[in-house]
Amino acid sequence: MAQGRSLASLAALFALAACGGGGGTAAPPPSTAADAVLSVSLSGGASPGIDHLWVTVTGLAMHADATHVFGDGDPGWIVQTLSTPVTVDLADASSTNNSAVSLFKQSVSTFGSFAQLRLLVAPSDPSSTLASSASAKGLQFNDQVQYTDATGVHVVPLELPDAQAGLRVLAPFNLSSDTTTPLAIEWNANSLVRRAGVGVGADNRFTLRNELQGYNQQLLSALGNSIDGSFLDSISGQLATINFCTGTSHVGCIHDVVASATSLSPDGRFHREVRSVNVSATGAFLLYPLPSDPAYDVVIRGGNMRTMIVHNVIVDPTGVLRPFPTALGSPDTPMVPVLDTTERAVTLASALVPAGSRVFFGQTVAGSGGGGADTPYTIATGATDPASGRLLQAVTLPGGPLQYASFDPANDGNGAAPTFATVTPTEGIGAWTVWSQGTLATTTSAMTTLAAGASTATVADPVPRAGLASGKLTVTLSGTPGNGADHAELIVSNDGGIVAVVDVSSQIASHGGTTDISVPTGESADAPAAAVYGVALRTWAAASESTTVRWIRAGAPTNMSATTTASVSLALP
Structure with missing residues (x-):
């Protein structure tokens, strides 16, 4: 019965593609047989603590060799300049929850395989000319961060030290005749790095670690590029909001909730985030686009709540095995987060080397490795100031045990909430595994333990990369x-x-x-x-x-x- 339903679903999808339906973007302008069509969209991601993250994109550059940096004069660079700059708020609620902005969709006469794509952005220097798109949105800078703290609202430029090189996305793709190649890019506010201002009353300033995620959505071109991919390759969820904060105060209520799809890191040592989004005030979230993995562990975390983990959530980008999007809960049967106000703030015992590093805090569930090694889930992170190697803002760690569920393909994913159990992490309640990663020249550090109740973490430095x-x-x-x-x-x-x-x-x-x-x-x-x-x-x-x-x-x-x-x-x- 399930197989017949799947095949019928796939047939319906191809029929939908043939008639041009499905809620996707409009077809590109007619192209000649000598042209390929490249489509690039940009979306935000999780942005707790950031009110707005504006960026202004002016063009794209691509190269067949990942070792080249734009501006090196190599003739292999293919540059596509946008007809007008596009300014996007990557912390806007719509941008962080599946509302992508189209940057580019047009014919490209150069064919071949490409190893990298770069977003070219307008500089945010105060002396730079403000792009028309940024001016139309009332911005002070082409790339701008707005945040609120105890002293009020702050608006500062997003500083890009090497703006002319663009921001690299390592997402291999191919351009060939009469083929549309859709690429999606996630620019997550988690990549922001807070730097200390200098001088009395100086605002913090922001730069970033280049952690852009690229997704090659080639399947959509096989289906006519006219289907909304979130219909298939996505994970949606619904949380009960009974304990959500409803005002500006965060005392005694759940706030800043983030849902993340995670998969095993390339070195197999921890579960890393591959797509993170804000959970809306209504409790809904949608994780899309996603890489090509068939399953993910979904981690849901927030202020004043116990962390929730759903293990081995299945997705199927073809619709053959699963002819509907994966839905974890619905308004009628939501997942219920547990209010827990025992969270604590943690800082570092000493500076990290290299100074521009990221520190990770994770917890482990016994048996989650499925016969292999159990590895910690990334739950909280912080980026160190690249001048001092220290956190300018303490990392808040959730309190209490974990709420853990194993995805049941026979019963879960159709809108019913998975069945959660209260689980003590292998580290112990309130204890954490801690590690760090540095720049491109380093790999993951040794892992250390943060004891329950401790407010200062001793974190090992990232390991220099071989070669x-x-x-x-x-x-x-x-x-x-x-x-x-x-x-x-x-x-x-x-x-x-x-x-x-x-x-x-x-x-x-x-x-x-x-x-x-x-x-x-x-x-x-x-x-x-x-x-x-x-x-x-x-x-x-x-x-x-x-x-x-x-x-x-x-x-x-x-x-x-x-x-x-x-x-x-x-x-x-």
């Missing part, structure tokens, strides 16, 4: 800044984010100087372009940081894949 060695990047500054600056810092970054930050304020009075910076060099197939760097200088006056910031960037990337020394010269702006 890479330490080298020396020499930066020479000259000239006099024109903005009355009394502070300056050199920022070295790669496609993974900031690698090094060096305070060179003392060189302002001396009109320049030379600085040696230790950076990884060499090559690794597991981390393409790990030793290809952008070099930038940021200057400002501490008395008025927001209005005096100036940037100067090296004109081309510095490739240290085959050398242990390199030099760059910059003029004080």
Whole structure:
């Protein structure tokens, strides 16, 4: 019976594709036999603590070789400039829960296989011209973060040290004649890195780790590119909202709830998030798009609630095995989160090296490995300041035991809530497994344990990646800044984010100087372009940081894949 229903469903899908229905985007303009059609959309992700995350996209660049960095002058780059810039709020409720914004959909005359796609974004420097799309939305900067804390609402630029290189997405795809290739990109606010402002009353500032997720939705082109993929390859959910906060106060109520699809990390050591979204005020969420895995473990976490885990949730992007989207609960039969106000804030015992790292807090369920090793689920994370290696904001860890369910394909996924049991993690209630990851040049650290009740975590440093060695990047500054600056810092970054930050304020009075910076060099197939760097200088006056910031960037990337020394010269702006 199930097989017949599945085949009927698939037949209906192909019929739907043939007639152009299904709620998808409109067909692209007619193309010639010599053209391919590329479609790229952008959506946000989980954004707790961030009110708005605006980004302005100006174009796309793609290359067949993942080791190249845009701006290196290689003739293999294919660039598509948007007719008008597109400004997107990635923290908007619609953007974080399956409402993607179309960036690009048109014919492309270049065929072939591509290893990377880059989003080209407008710079957020205060001196940069504000794009028309950003101006139309009333923004101060092309890329902008708005957050609220105890002192009020803050609006600051999203600083991109190597903006001209774009933001890399490693999602292999192919462009061929008379074929539509749909690519979806998730830009999650979890990739934001908070940096300390300098000066009395200075706002925190934000940069990011490049953790963009790319999804090749080629199946949709096989179905005529006219079907809403969330009909098949998605996981929806519904939570009961009886204990949700209804006002600005978060005391004694559930808030900032996030749902994540997780899968085993490439090194097999933990469950990593592959798609995360905010749970709406109505308790609903939709995890889409997703990678091509047939099953995921869904983790639901939030303030003042016990973490919920649904193990081995099945999805079927073909609709053959499962002719309907996977629904965990419905308004009539929702999953019920348990209110628990025993959460606690945790910071680090010491700075991490490299300074620009991310720390992970996880808990483990006995038997969840299915005969293999049981591995911790990522539940909370924090990014360290790349200048200090410390968390500027403590990480809040949920309290209590876990609420755990194993997905039952015979009964679950059709709108009924899975059956949850209260489970003590193998670490113990209130105890955690903790680990870290650094830049592209490192791998996952050793795992340590945070005891129940402890407020300070001792976290091991990320492990240097095999094949890479330490080298020396020499930066020479000259000239006099024109903005009355009394502070300056050199920022070295790669496609993974900031690698090094060096305070060179003392060189302002001396009109320049030379600085040696230790950076990884060499090559690794597991981390393409790990030793290809952008070099930038940021200057400002501490008395008025927001209005005096100036940037100067090296004109081309510095490739240290085959050398242990390199030099760059910059003029004080």
